[in-house]
Amino acid sequence: MKSVLLGSFLAALAFFIWGAVFYTVLGVPGSVLKSTPSDVGPALLASFPENGTYFVPAMGNIEEAQELMTRGPVATVHIQREGLTPMDPMLMVGGFLHGWGYALLLAFLLKQICKKSGYGARVGFVTLVGLTAAFATRISDTIWWHKSMDWQLSELAYLTIGSIVIGLVLAKFIKSPVTSTRA
Template sequence: MKRTVLGIIIAAIVLYIWGFIYWGFGPYSTMIWKKSTDDVAAGKALQEFFPQNGTYFVPSFDQDQKLVETLYEEGPVAYVHMLSINGRPIMADFSNLIQGFFLNLVVIILIAILLNQVCTSLPGYLDRVKFVALAGLISAIFYDCGDAVWWMLDWSWELYQAFYGFSAWLVIGLILAKFIEPEMKQDSPT
């Protein structure tokens, strides 16, 4: 149990550092996200037409079906996430970082439970790493590529997110596979 807990803690710290590097220094804000032609005017329009925080789909589906079809055909069609209608500091408050760490920790615990359930079938270190990496790849493809397919979100953004998701699972697998081994099967992290 102690080895598993130690592996979870190390994985949580390393993943947090990896996330900081990936999201802090990555090109998404300058190379992947598109820019409006006028941020001030766009911001005012967003405040006027999207009056509260939340996710909007334009045109909305809760109106006459013929009108929705016409609006769809004429465009634009948009998926809008209002994050802070009244603004916020450029850097989110510290609680966001703490919540992110605990989210990572919960996911790592769940992956440790998963790995513990199958580790007797995965005798080698690389077998366990490949198992976790494959699960991460499946998750990234299903979730992020699914958003690109089903919601038509931008492929470059979704692939950027998918790569992070996969790489996070890989980092977790590289670490947990050292701490969760077949002879430890009875050592559950729960």
Template sequence: MTAKHFLAAFLGALAIFLWGFVAHMFTPLGDAGMTLLPGVDGVSSVLTSSIGDKPGMYMFPTGGLGPDATAKEKRDAMERMMEEMKTKPSGLLVYKPAGSTFNFPQTLAVEFGINFLEALLIVYLLAQTALATFGSRVLFVSVAGLLAAVATNLSYWNWYGFNTTYTVANILMEVIGFFVAGLVIAFILKNSSQRA
């Protein structure tokens, strides 16, 4: 890849990152579908006593599934889990124990790194095409963003019950982010026929 490709990726990543800031701070998209947990003190107490200091991702109900279950035990537990869901709540929990810290600057830096990786990959893919017009390049990047957004968000909606409002908002944020990045990338790579 040439310096021009890296510049396009960097500025495309910056566009995605800045759009994310705008979407979360100045539009309802960032909070769409999210609700504050009522009775958080009571829930936190139960979580602490049940999970303790083991961070991770937890699903419930479990159907009595153990950690080293055989294939048959997993199938049986799945059937019990489906029965339990008729009478018990179900969910997916991302858990961090008390004492965890949140480093906002570090999280922003990691997010930009992720955006740069996304933009670098899309610039590489775009450079493999014969697309020559500004519009076709913007469309290519936008469709890649739609593909990425659908591939993750719709599966989470389908399998884990992520709510529709949250899912649609996140797909929209990703597609707009890639569209904005596409505008920047197509502008930087105008008149460029070099392959990466």
């Protein structure tokens, strides 16, 4: 377990440094994110009464929503009404801890991949792969893109349970476990 914790911590540190290079030095997000021509903040505050994730048009009346969707515009808005402090140290801590959780899940996967396994272990492996992917993307979005935690947790649950369902089926058909060839 010590090697898993130390390895995942060092991997998280390397991942955190890569993130700093990707987002600040290379500036990739700035090349793909769009900006509005003016400050739409007051309109957003008037339209979205509380923090959270909104879908536009509202999905209350399905027939009306379908008509509005056809006409456009369609948007998903993640809003934090009170704003935030850019480069907040707690944001960085949260980002690092997220990376460590991601690296830790990957470390557990790596330990599993060479084991011979029965049906339950195969289901568990597929579930862990799905949970790892969902954790990496959905929780990251709450930290770095300020998407609402309730929305992201619902998506994490969807993807994780979906992975269990997929694992239950695949494990019936794929009986030959992945094994390592030791050098």
